[in-house]
Amino acid sequence: MKRVGIDLGGTYIKGGIVDEENRIIARGATPTMAEREAEEIIRDMSALVKKLTEEAGIPLRDIAGIGIGSPGTIDAGSGIVLYSNNIRWDDVPLAELLGKMLAEDADGSVIKVRVSNDANCAALGELVCDTDTGVQSAVLLTLGTGVGSGIILNGKLYEGEQPGGAELGHMVICHGGRQCSCGRKGCLEAYVSASALVEDAKWAAQEAKDSSLLELTDRLNGRNVIEAVRQKDPVAVKVFEQYLEYLGCGIVNIINIFRPEIIYLGGGICEGFDLMEETLQTYVKENCFGGEIAAVAQIKKAAHGNDAGIIGAAALIEME
Amino acid sequence: MKRVGIDLGGTYIKGGIVDEENRIIARGATPTMAEREAEEIIRDMSALVKKLTEEAGIPLRDIAGIGIGSPGTIDAGSGIVLYSNNIRWDDVPLAELLGKMLAEDADGSVIKVRVSNDANCAALGELVCDTDTGVQSAVLLTLGTGVGSGIILNGKLYEGEQPGGAELGHMVICHGGRQCSCGRKGCLEAYVSASALVEDAKWAAQEAKDSSLLELTDRLNGRNVIEAVRQKDPVAVKVFEQYLEYLGCGIVNIINIFRPEIIYLGGGICEGFDLMEETLQTYVKENCFGGEIAAVAQIKKAAHGNDAGIIGAAALIEME
Numbered sequence: 001m002k003r004v005g006i007d008l009g010g011t012y013i014k015g016g017i018v019d020e021e022n023r024i025i026a027r028g029a030t031p032t033m034a035e036r037e038a039e040e041i042i043r044d045m046s047a048l049v050k051k052l053t054e055e056a057g058i059p060l061r062d063i064a065g066i067g068i069g070s071p072g073t074i075d076a077g078s079g080i081v082l083y084s085n086n087i088r089w090d091d092v093p094l095a096e097l098l099g100k101m102l103a104e105d106a107d108g109s110v111i112k113v114r115v116s117n118d119a120n121c122a123a124l125g126e127l128v129c130d131t132d133t134g135v136q137s138a139v140l141l142t143l144g145t146g147v148g149s150g151i152i153l154n155g156k157l158y159e160g161e162q163p164g165g166a167e168l169g170h171m172v173i174c175h176g177g178r179q180c181s182c183g184r185k186g187c188l189e190a191y192v193s194a195s196a197l198v199e200d201a202k203w204a205a206q207e208a209k210d211s212s213l214l215e216l217t218d219r220l221n222g223r224n225v226i227e228a229v230r231q232k233d234p235v236a237v238k239v240f241e242q243y244l245e246y247l248g249c250g251i252v253n254i255i256n257i258f259r260p261e262i263i264y265l266g267g268g269i270c271e272g273f274d275l276m277e278e279t280l281q282t283y284v285k286e287n288c289f290g291g292e293i294a295a296v297a298q299i300k301k302a303a304h305g306n307d308a309g310i311i312g313a314a315a316l317i318e319m320e
Numbered sequence: 321m322k323r324v325g326i327d328l329g330g331t332y333i334k335g336g337i338v339d340e341e342n343r344i345i346a347r348g349a350t351p352t353m354a355e356r357e358a359e360e361i362i363r364d365m366s367a368l369v370k371k372l373t374e375e376a377g378i379p380l381r382d383i384a385g386i387g388i389g390s391p392g393t394i395d396a397g398s399g400i401v402l403y404s405n406n407i408r409w410d411d412v413p414l415a416e417l418l419g420k421m422l423a424e425d426a427d428g429s430v431i432k433v434r435v436s437n438d439a440n441c442a443a444l445g446e447l448v449c450d451t452d453t454g455v456q457s458a459v460l461l462t463l464g465t466g467v468g469s470g471i472i473l474n475g476k477l478y479e480g481e482q483p484g485g486a487e488l489g490h491m492v493i494c495h496g497g498r499q500c501s502c503g504r505k506g507c508l509e510a511y512v513s514a515s516a517l518v519e520d521a522k523w524a525a526q527e528a529k530d531s532s533l534l535e536l537t538d539r540l541n542g543r544n545v546i547e548a549v550r551q552k553d554p555v556a557v558k559v560f561e562q563y564l565e566y567l568g569c570g571i572v573n574i575i576n577i578f579r580p581e582i583i584y585l586g587g588g589i590c591e592g593f594d595l596m597e598e599t600l601q602t603y604v605k606e607n608c609f610g611g612e613i614a615a616v617a618q619i620k621k622a623a624h625g626n627d628a629g630i631i632g633a634a635a636l637i638e639m640e
Contacts, residue, residue, distance in 0.1 A: 165576070
């Protein structure tokens with residue numbers, strides 16, 4: 001059966017109808033306007049679902065369920081968004097509220113609604129879209145403003161034993177190091193987010209006498225840092241080498257814990273994945289516990305971008 | 321049914337018959353003499369099993385199976401010890417060899433043999449012996465010469481998706497920091513093993529002008545460092561505070577990933593658990609991702625010491 005996947009973001013609510021082969025066959029979006037009451041936002045989400053199904057000509061009762069990827073800490077069992085800084089939600093029973101609103105539009109039919117963290121959904125989306133069949137385990141790191149993570153173990157999403165788990169970006173790799181948004185110092189996020197790369201590049205550019213980064217300092221972003229690396233700007237190259245060292249360190253930690261078959265890397269920085277792949281794969285082989293004896297994950301670019309969030313959210317429906 | 325649990329160590333092979341209530345009803349040990357060929361060691365293990373069952377008056381065919389906790393990297397699926405520095409094994413098909421030897425003693429009956437890492441077995445042993453019923457998730461850290469770890473998720477041992485996982489001691493918490501035995505720098509093991517505490521105490525004692533540790537420097541061990549902390553020796557107290565800071569950091573990382581209900585701490589240092597508990601529990605509450613909103617594990621002393629290894633090994637038999 002077809003499912004609806006929703007990617008709830010700080011700016012847009014994106015949705016799609018996803019078919020049995022994990023293809024998005026209809027898609028739409030509506031502004032989140034996150035400053036509003038949660039119930040208003042969820043009402044727009046409900047309207048988006050209705051619009052999508054109507055346009056596709058599929059009655060809501062023929063949809064297997066609605067999966068939602070939400071930012072923040074989620075209680076997946078109850079579908080409650082416990083806390084999200086991004087959309088400023090606190091204890092919002094998202095699954096229940098959306099289910100009720102949709103039932104009104106579906107003559108009282110019970111609509112299955114599942115919620116998980118957005119990075120979890122993206123990981124699941126990458127895995128179900130991967131053409132390497134038979135892969136059952138993967139970890140996704142999204143290198144954006146922060147560092148999100150999604151973990152797939154034995155073919156299933158792993159969200160931790162209780163809410164608030166699977167937060168690989170908030171693993172300290174430098175005790176007493178850089179301030180992280182979570183309150184601790186030295187988290188992986190503080191070193192390998194796109195924001196961290198940009199900050200490092202700004203500092204290095206200001207200290208350097210000549211670098212193509214200098215003229216960009218006021219409008220540096222992940223993409224133009226990567227572009228400067230591609231152009232072999234020596235300051236950018238040096239900053240990027242240090243960045244990859246931290247990223248490699250975090251990836252090796254993850255492998256020593258989970259031994260997944262694949263590590264997916266996502267986020268805008270991964271436009272430079274070709275500049276990262278070999279260095280990271282070599283670093284990981286040399287540093288993993290047990291060296292060559294133990295299984296070392298393949299590092300791949302998360303290839304489905306925003307679509308992975310929608311497809312993975314839809315895939316929540318079949319995870320039971 | 322009763323099971324046999326074996327704890328294969330560098331010095332002794334310890335074994336016990338474990339009853340349905342996870343009590344050891346018969347026990348024995350034989351020297352490992354680890355410099356010998358693996359097959360000779362396994363033959364002694366087989367003899368130990370035979371002796372235990374004979375003494376207890378339980379025919380081998382009435383034993384549900386033999387579980388073994390082995391040091392090193394194990395392929396639990398096939399029962400092969402891929403690599404163990406401790407007993408110098410390399411690709412030893414332990415389950416198969418022991419099964420064959422036991423079958424000879426049991427008129428050809430098939431004897432189920434399961435193998436896992438020794439720290440995994442200890443974690444499982446602590447969980448099945450815990451009087452808090454209903455607990456389904458826990459992580460054990462053994463603070464010894466190194467740092468072993470065992471992870472229980474949803475009531476089952478988690479060994480990683482492929483061999484060489486669940487190595488929480490080899491998670492870098494201080495990038496570029498202290499040299500670890502695994503080849504990397506800055507692993508948790510290099511900061512929170514008993515050996516690390518003793519090294520730190522030695523250095524601090526040598527720099528201090530007066531400390532009760534000074535007269536002990538040549539024979540310092542985990543226990544007498546803890547004793548000096550208990551006596552409020554200021555140098556020892558300061559070293560221990562720093563130690564707990566690193567340990568807290570590692571525990572918070574583990575909670576942010578797994579959100580287990582319990583963190584067990586084991587090893588000789590935990591004779592000083594009363595000196596650690598409050599500091600660690602406070603640190604963890606203040607530093608976990610999501611703070612008070614998310615679930616924070618209870619930190620407990622691993623109470624069953626060496627017995628946990630035997631009981632947990634026996635419990636491998638019922639994990640399927």
